[in-house]
Amino acid sequence: MSAQGSDVILQRMMSLHPKIIDLTLDRVWRLLDALGHPERALPPVIHAAGTNGKGSTLAMIRAGYEGAGKSVHAYTSPHLARFHERIRVAGKLISEDALSAVLDECWTANGGESITYFEITTCAAFLAFARTPADVTLMETGLGGRLDATNVFEKPALTVITPISLDHQQFLGETLAEIAGEKAGILKRGVPCVVGPQPDEAMEVIEARAARLGAPLLAHGQHWHAWEERGRLVFQDETGLMDLPLPNLPGAHQIENAGAALAALRHLGLGEAAYEAAVTRAEWPARMQRLREGPLVEMAPDIELWLDGGHNPAAGEALAKHLATLPDRPTHLICGMLNTKDVTGYLRPLAARAQSLTAVSIPGEANTLPAEETAGIAASVGLSTGTAASVAEALAQIVAKAPAARVLICGSLYLAGHVLRENG
Incomplete structure (x- = not known):
């Protein structure tokens, strides 16, 4: 199938809903039901939300898993050059034939019903992941969390909330507390959550929701710390201290993103090879x-x-x-x-x-x-x-x-x- 195949289907999908963003999970659940619930067949899921840093943090988690010899599905957005960048199947960008096939299947199963572009393409990613073995699935929210199309996992292995700030107020709320409430919607009962540095107003909302759900928090400044010292990255949690190279992703903010990634990998027991790979092998275009x-x-x-x-x-x-x-x-x-x-x-x-x-x-x-x-x-x-x-x-x-x-x-x-x- 030509490279034009998926482009044509994607363009058609833009016409299925009058809005680009319309936050609800009703349409997603309807299509997933029609597809036989592929989201239930995925490898263990790490689900990430946040205003800044979630893409970089997931890139480091992916590099850590791959450094430990594991295969990784990853779903991120938006893409930069080609849509295929959003869906990485067992470590490789989805092929044109595979993408066209799952998009076409979702188009048929949807039956012309109203659904947003992001919702139907997210369902296509679930289909692609469900049909290929992997050790873990990394899932980045598109917008918010509570009503995001990716928020369909009853029991992910781990959730991650990176720093929250004011953005997308027209969809998520005018205050940090309101936005944090939407982001914290990915928390699940009993599922641990790694939390990056947060303003107090946002952290209070996250802690309150975590307490209601019995979701253990692994929070920056409480359960883990990350800082630069003498040209190295020092990470400390309740298990002990790690001395690692600085992240290869530039910027002081990547120290804290690396900390969140390391906290996740350490909690999941990936091992030393994963920790060093996370900070030295991650790639994330268009971030400095x-x-x-x-x-x-x-x-x-x-x-x-x-x-x-x-x-x-x-x-x-x-x-x-x-x-x-x-x-x-x-x-x-x-x-x-x-x-x-x-x-x-x-x-x-x-x-x-x-x-x-x-x-x-x-x-x-x-x-x-x-x-x-x-x-x-x-x-x-x-x-x-x-x-x-x-x-x-x-x-x-x-x-x-x-x-x-x-x-x-x-x-x-x-x-x-x-x-x-x-x-x-």
Whole structure:
């Protein structure tokens, strides 16, 4: 089957519901019933929710399992370049033939009923996983947790809640407590939960729900700690101390994500090979990713080029902290964002670390914030700004005035995906 096969089916699936996001589990349960409940046939599930860091944390858990010789199913979203990235079957990205087959089966079983794109494609992932043996299934929520399409497991092996901050308020609630209530919806009776660093307001909600369900918590700052010391990662829990290399995923925030991954792997008894592999072998594109080849690099060979898909205030703070640790070099931003995001909150911490921001609109995205509006907001937080018609044009403008600068392309995973596709 041609590579076009799954693209055609996916495009058709976009028409099954008028909204991209419509949080409920009713449609998912209906389709899973029609499919014979493939979610019940999956290997043990580790289910992760959170505002920031859940993808990186699951990437490290996956690297740990694979370092211990285990096979892993993994479901993540959104994809960057191709939909296939969302579904990793026993360690490998799903093949085009397999993806087209499970999508087609879900389309037929759904019978034209109303269902969102994320819901029906999540069911397709369950089908693919149920038919291939593996040792564990890693499952990332799409949005929230309580009503997320992935929240269909009665007894996962473990749940994980990474740091919670304000994002997607139009769906999850206006306060940290409300958002935490949605994220904590993945907690299950008697199932342990690894909890990353949280604001007090969020932690109180998680602890209250865990107490009601009898779900043991393995919480940062209480049951485990992770920190950098002398260029190493030190992890400590009630079992003892581990001295490991720093995470290969850059950024100080990855220390805490690594801590959550190590807490999960240690609780599940994976062993020493898994712990080191978790921090040294994890791969997670568009999270402070250094671009070293491709057309963009070729047009600016003396530029230090980075790509990041973070898009909320907490991500902006994490990026600013990481930029502060890099060798001194003028830093310029190329930024495109969605109109649903807190652009001011994202850009404010970055203003102290960048010499300029060139705003772009995100190609092909209906909800892109126009470049002129992004530039206006950037100017309001103190950044020198300009606009460009494309990332390549923005880079050319920067190279003309600062040929040996550091350039960070940032603001959206959708922009990051576009850059990765265009840059090969």
